Amino acid sequence: MRIANRLLLGVLGAALMGAGAVTLLAGRRSPGTVLLTRADRVRWRDEGWWWPVVIATLSVLALLALWWALAQLRRRRLNDVLVPLDDGTGARLRGHALETALRADAESLSGVAHAHVHLHGRRAAPKARVALVLDPRAEPAATLRRLETQTLTQARTSAGLPDLPAEVRLRGEHHGAERAR
Known part of the structure; x- marks a missing residue:
């Protein structure tokens, strides 16, 4: 379980660092502009596949987080x-x-x-x-x-x-x- 915890934290940390780096690089395009324009924010609203993919991804992430939390509660010793x-x-x-x-x-x-x-x-x-x-x-x-x-x-x-x-x-x-x- 220790290996799974470290692996999960490593992957999560790398993903957050990558997202932060992308955000910093995108914000340097031109000073004074917003990161996401209105067109970027509403771009996927009319696509039929967008919401099922978002919901499925969030559901998988929630199930993985629940599995990880339950695995932490499991007893390590034999009764x-x-x-x-x-x-x-x-x-x-x-x-x-x-x-x-x-x-x-x-x-x-x-x-x-x-x-x-x-x-x-x-x-x-x-x-x-x-x-x-x-x-x-x-x-x-x-x-x-x-x-x-x-x-x-x-x-x-x-x-x-x-x-x-x-x-x-x-x-x-x-x-x-x-x-x-």
Whole structure:
């Protein structure tokens, strides 16, 4: 959604800058004249296609603006995860509970100072975004391997999920310089 917002703002900004530049250039024709003469303003009034095109264009723009506004209200987090059961039905697991369990397991790994977990995707196919803040002496490759083989595997099997893909971001913990004595 961030990409769509930036793209929409970029296109809108470019269109407004282009319209402003055209207006400035058109106004320099001769000082003291109006930008649109009376003939320019009433030119399309008698054309049969003009008003349907204007109404259709404005309707499409209004629908796009409404779609964009509704997309902003959409929840980004999963409220619950659908856990498949053996009888073909499913149970609901609170998304926050799974996030909390994943975070606690990730923070128990050696070398991890803090962890943040965010579930997104669909109820039947959740995805995890994990951000780990590593201690200064942590080994990132080993920590990532333990996160995958222990924490994510345990969460997937405990919740009965066929798959739990994860995007993991690692960051080092800020610390002061060590002094030699």
